Amino acid sequence: MTETPLDDAGDELAASTSDASLRRTEARSAEIERQIATDPSKFRIMTGDRPTGALHIGHYFGSLANRVRLQNAGVDTIILIADYQVITDRDGTGPIRERAINMVADYLAIGIDPTRSTIYAHSAVPALNQLLLPFLSLVTDAELRRNPTVKAELEATGDRPMSGLLLTYPVHQAADILFCKANLVPVGKDQLPHLEQTRVVARRFDERYGRANPAVPVFPQAEALLSKVPTVLGLDGTKMSKSKGNVIELGMDADTTARLIKKAVTDSDRHITYDPVKRPEVSNLLMLAALCTDRDPVAIADEIGDGGGGGLKKLVTAAVNEYFAPIRAKRAELVADQGYLLSVLREGNARANAIADATLDEVRQAMGMVY
Structure with missing residues (x-):
């Protein structure tokens, strides 16, 4: 089995945003939409938000309404409240519990159905986060520093010293997608390098560890479903934030x-x-x-x-x-019913844990770490 050299990842991430690559992604995204209309059971999407503040109408038109559309079309939908990702660029968590609970209220109010979609919190799924250890062995310091997501997040912090969590942010995002074996991620064009990093991690894991049957990889190659909604600016004419x-x-x-x-x-x-x-x-x-x-x-x-x-x-x-x-x-x-919101989140956490535990078991099997 030939393994992809680690240093090639920077080229792969850059290529994901080339004009030719974007045209291919747009064409494939349109084809996926047609497939969803025919057989939505083929797809599982993973998406989510950081609880750094209240969700707004930019979030709604940019991504939330699309999640409801996909859920109602019959696509298995996994929604992450990314509480651990709050501290990638902040000194504390703020009123994170209140924000997470309010986020559940936002999701349900717009039409997310907790019986058809799974809403869970990052910090409540230990097996998901345990996947970071083998995944981090598949990337280099140099390629993480070249990652557009890391560069953008670092610029947004005002050039403060980069934390280890911020440096490894793309790998955290990869784990979010791969733990549930999502094969579809709704993204904007600016997020394609992040998705390509996930594809690189998945490919390298299978190249390095494989399975008894190489034709059946441990992780799928997640694809992009590009947003069709134009960006809604803030009330001051700049990016809504x-x-x-x-x-x-x-x-x-x-x-x-x-x-x-x-x-x-x-x-x-x-x-x-x-x-x-x-x-x-x-x-x-x-x-x-x-x-x-x-x-x-x-x-x-x-x-x-x-x-x-x-x-x-x-x-x-x-x-x-x-x-x-x-x-x-x-x-x-x-x-007004905080108890119900917490019950929705806890049920979602339980579902996510079951999925993550099963995936971690497969990873241990592939790595020969079953004792």
Whole structure:
């Protein structure tokens, strides 16, 4: 059996974002969508969020709504509350228990069904985290430092000293995917190197340890399901981020939403047009209204016409509040029953532990470590 040299991983990660590779990934993603429509039982997705703050409408349109769609289509769905990943770039966990429980409420409010999807917390699944030891032996310090995910996370910390946890962050992400043998990961194009790192780890494990039957690998090669939703910017026209305070949280009430949208950045031209390049702030608000009403942003702009920023914000406020009203009502009911939310998380933890224990047993068998 020929093993892939460790130093080749940097080239593989870079290649994953080349123009030719992106075209292939887009084509394959479209084919996967067609296969899901025919036989969703072939797929298991793994996705999740870090509980660093409240989930917001950017999360909703960027990934949460898609999870509900895939779940309802019949795809086995595993959702991670990545509590251990909070400390990759922070000195403490903050009010992490409260945030994790609220995250469960958000998931259920938008339509995640705990009988069809598994919601679990990173720290509650020891076997998942134990997979890090053999996985770390499959990567080098140099390739981790070249990893785009590590570079981006390090830049976001303001050049503070890199922790060992941050350096090995891509391997943690690989373990999250591989422990449950997910073969499909919903991602944006900027996350493709992270997924390629997971594929590298899976391939190297099987090349190094293999099985009695090499035709049946221990780990599948997870594929990308690319998001079709355009990025929703924050209310200040920059990337939507909890740390910037430019978001509309899922749990915010209608009045708070109205106040925030009223302060949103637009421009001085009263005639409203959809032009993402020349008028990104105005176009972002139009796109938000379009997502909430399932309409064309150009048609919405034409409808507003010379109504200016005030007319635009009034329309966006109405669209957002109407769309999220049932989600907010459901969320309020759920938050009032903390016991139920904890029971959902504990049941999900139990399911995830059963999956992780079985995978770790296979890994020990492959490595000859069954005593």
